Amino acid sequence: MLDTLREECGVFGIFDHEDAARLTYFGLYALQHRGQESAGIVTSHGGRLMARRGMGYVSEVFDDESLSQLKGRLAIGHVRYSTAGDVSVREAQPFLVSYHGGQLALCHNGNMPRAIGLRRRLEKAGAIFQSTSDTEVALHLVARSRAEDLVDALVEALSELDGAYSMLLAAPDRLIAVRDPRGFRPLSLGRLDGAWVFASETCAFDLIGAQFLRDVEPGELIIVDQTGLRSVFPWPSTRPTQCIFEHVYFSRPDSIIFGRPVSQSRYQLGRWLAREHPADADVVVPVPDSGVAAAIGYAQELGMEFCFGLIRNHYVGRTFIEPQSSIRHLRVKVKLNPVRDLLDGRRVVLVDDSIVRGTTCREIIHMVRAAGASQVHMRISCPPIISPCYYGIDTPHREELIAAGHTVEEIRRFIGADSLGYLSRPSLLQACGDPEDTRYCTSCFTGKYPTEVDEDYEPRATTARSPMKC
Ligand code: AMP
Numbered sequence: 035m036l037d038t039l040r041e042e043c044g045v046f047g048i049f050d051h052e053d054a055a056r057l058t059y060f061g062l063y064a065l066q067h068r069g070q071e072s073a074g075i076v077t078s079h080g081g082r083l084m085a086r087r088g089m090g091y092v093s094e095v096f097d098d099e100s101l102s103q104l105k106g107r108l109a110i111g112h113v114r115y116s117t118a119g120d121v122s123v124r125e126a127q128p129f130l131v132s133y134h135g136g137q138l139a140l141c142h143n144g145n146m147p148r149a150i151g152l153r154r155r156l157e158k159a160g161a162i163f164q165s166t167s168d169t170e171v172a173l174h175l176v177a178r179s180r181a182e183d184l185v186d187a188l189v190e191a192l193s194e195l196d197g198a199y200s201m202l203l204a205a206p207d208r209l210i211a212v213r214d215p216r217g218f219r220p221l222s223l224g225r226l227d228g229a230w231v232f233a234s235e236t237c238a239f240d241l242i243g244a245q246f247l248r249d250v251e252p253g254e255l256i257i258v259d260q261t262g263l264r265s266v267f268p269w270p271s272t273r274p275t276q277c278i279f280e281h282v283y284f285s286r287p288d289s290i291i292f293g294r295p296v297s298q299s300r301y302q303l304g305r306w307l308a309r310e311h312p313a314d315a316d317v318v319v320p321v322p323d324s325g326v327a328a329a330i331g332y333a334q335e336l337g338m339e340f341c342f343g344l345i346r347n348h349y350v351g352r353t354f355i356e357p358q359s360s361i362r363h364l365r366v367k368v369k370l371n372p373v374r375d376l377l378d379g380r381r382v383v384l385v386d387d388s389i390v391r392g393t394t395c396r397e398i399i400h401m402v403r404a405a406g407a408s409q410v411h412m413r414i415s416c417p418p419i420i421s422p423c424y425y426g427i428d429t430p431h432r433e434e435l436i437a438a439g440h441t442v443e444e445i446r447r448f449i450g451a452d453s454l455g456y457l458s459r460p461s462l463l464q465a466c467g468d469p470e471d472t473r474y475c476t477s478c479f480t481g482k483y484p485t486e487v488d489e490d491y492e493p494r495a496t497t498a499r500s501p502m503k504c
Contacts, residue, residue: 042068042143042426042427043069043112043114043115043127043141043142043234044062044065044069044113044143044238045110045141045142045143045200045201045202045233045234046061046065046110046111046202046232047110047111047202047211047231048061048109048110048209048231048232049107049108049208049229049258049259050107050108050228050230050258050260051226054104054106054107054109054229055075055077055105056101057109058075058109059075059092059096059111061231061238061241062092062111062112062238064235064238064241064286065234065235067286068115069112069113069114070090070091070113071089071114071115071125072088073087073088073090073092073094073095074087074111074112074126074127074141075109075111076128076130076141078107078108078204078205082206083139083204083206084103084104084130085128086103086104087126087128088123089123092113107229108204108209109204110139111141112126112128112141112202114127125167127167127169128140128204129141129164129167129170129173131173133173133176133177134177135176138176138184139204140169140173140202141201142169142199142200142201143199143200143201144200144218144426145168145198145423145426146196146197146198146199147196147197147485147487148194148195148197149168149171149172149195149197152195156171161174168195171195172191175187176188179191185210185255188203188210188212188255189269192214193269196485197214197425198214198216198218198219198424198425198426199212199213199219200212200218200219200220200221201213207260208257208259209230209258210257211223211232211250211255212250212254213249213251214252214253215252215270216252216253216273216484216485217249217251217252217253217274217292218425218426219277219280219425219426220235220249220280220289221233221234222234222235222246222247222290223246223248223249223250224236224239225247226239226243230263232256237288237289240288246290249292252272253268253269253271254267273472273473275474275484276292276474277423277425277427278416278462278466278476279416279427279478280296281296281299282299282300282387282415282462283324283416284427287327292473294467297327298467299467300327300415301328301330301331301334302331302464303331303387303462303466304329304331304332304333304335304385304415305335306461306464307328307331307413307414307457308331308332309461310457310458311413311453311455311457313411313453314381315338315381315382316339316381317338317339317340317343317376317380317381317382318332318333318338318339318383319340319341319383319384319402320344321344321370321384321387321398322342322346322370323346324386325387325415328385328415332385332413338383341376343372343373343376343377343382344370344371344398344401344402345372346369347370350369366394366397366401367401372402373405374405374406377405377407378406378407379406381407381408381411382402382407382411383413384399384410384411384413385413385414386412386413387415387416388414388415388416390419390429390434390435391430391436392436392448395449396448399449403450410451410452411451411455412451412454412455413454413455414457416462417458417459417476417479418437418442418445418479419435419478419479420437420479420481421438421477421479421483424483424485424487425477442454442456459476459479459480463476
């Protein structure tokens with residue numbers, strides 16, 4: 035039960051626009067890669083908040099009719115990703131509650147490890163929870179606060195919870211956006227037809243035609259209501275530790291994250307990878323889609339041929355059933371197919387963004403060899419992942435991370451590559467525009483966490499990987 039508190043998600047919010055619900059729907063569409071399990075929208079109309087939440091893709095949860103019912107000029111929305119644990123609509127966000135201060139809706143992207151202990155304490159004191167989410171713990175803390183004002187109550191609650199959060203709250207008359215003081219997860223601020231918009235990634239602004247103004251700063255809390263926008267920094271400032279894996283894998287390449295275009299980072303990752311680990315080979319092939327930009331950078335740096343030697347099936351949906359036993363080898367083949375004509379008899383450099391358990395990588399290499407490749411040189415555009423993430427990226431238990439217990443040579447043998455090269459941490463920082471190492475969290479590569487973490491608190495084990503990668 036408790037290991038279901040982690041979420042990778044996307045949030046979107048808008049104030050004050052006549053098409054608030056529909057624009058939120060499209061905003062969430064652009065953030066679908068951040069969560070495919072459930073989607074939800076809350077709007078405010080006539081002094082009341084109303085919600086619709088459901089399981090599945092944004093397009094499955096909403097239709098014309100349901101969007102028409104979500105009236106109002108204020109909306110917040112959420113997409114949630116989870117591959118294990120409680121999969122139920124009760125977990126879908128935004129959560130909408132009534133408390134002594136009125137109605138309140140909340141959704142967030144991140145993870146608050148302290149929520150587990152606080153939840154136990156609250157339960158002992160009689161609190162009843164509807165879900166396993168840390169978001170609900172935040173709501174309880176807000177409701178129990180003695181502070182008169184919602185913002186003060188929220189600051190109090192979040193100070194207790196700590197952790198990683200990019201959060202949107204809706205009260206009937208205002209929208210609040212807040213990013214934790216270390217800024218682990220992204221959150222951007224934009225403008226559309228005089229309305230304020232917030233989104234996990236700027237690709238959501240592009241879709242609806244909003245102008246990207248700036249990031250919500252780490253530790254910043256923004257309130258937007260009829261009087262305009264107010265920004266406060268309620269916590270002492272601290273060194274930002276923004277998640278570098280957003281640049282490596284998670285965010286869309288057409289987004290600007292932490293003040294930097296993701297596509298730029300991805301190309302640079304490939305270029306640095308090529309400098310560190312050149313290969314004597316004929317052709318560079320990306321593992322699509324996440325490895326594409328880095329593979330292009332790799333090929334450009336070395337003046338090598340690049341080709342799409344693996345083709346991705348983009349219609350592998352959320353409900354993809356993992357094949358059992360005798361046909362398990364079909365698992366990766368459902369998603370990827372090699373182009374024999376491009377691979378046969380050639381020495382291939384395969385570029386992917388990361389190795390987690392190593393099992394997918396092993397199957398892909400096997401597939402590329404079966405398609406005739408004479409050699410396969412694996413190149414990974416980040417360092418070995420040796421530690422779980424406690425800040426909102428879904429990683430398995432430490433024992434399941436192949437690099438946590440094996441050397442690069444052992445991993446090479448396991449995945450069956452002729453050679454294996456991982457990008458070093460200094461080059462990762464260079465590629466992501468931070469050679470001085472001042473603003474990123476790299477704890478999954480170092481095991482050094484910027485906050486206190488309870489080592490017993492293991493991020494959840496997952497049996498499936500996200501079917502959508504970007
Ligand atoms: P494996 O070879 O089984 O370790 O799988 C590695 C693949 O998983 C890479 O292609 C990554 O793009 C992908 N990956 C890395 N992190 C995640 C994540 N948090 N969720 C889903 N897929 C991921």
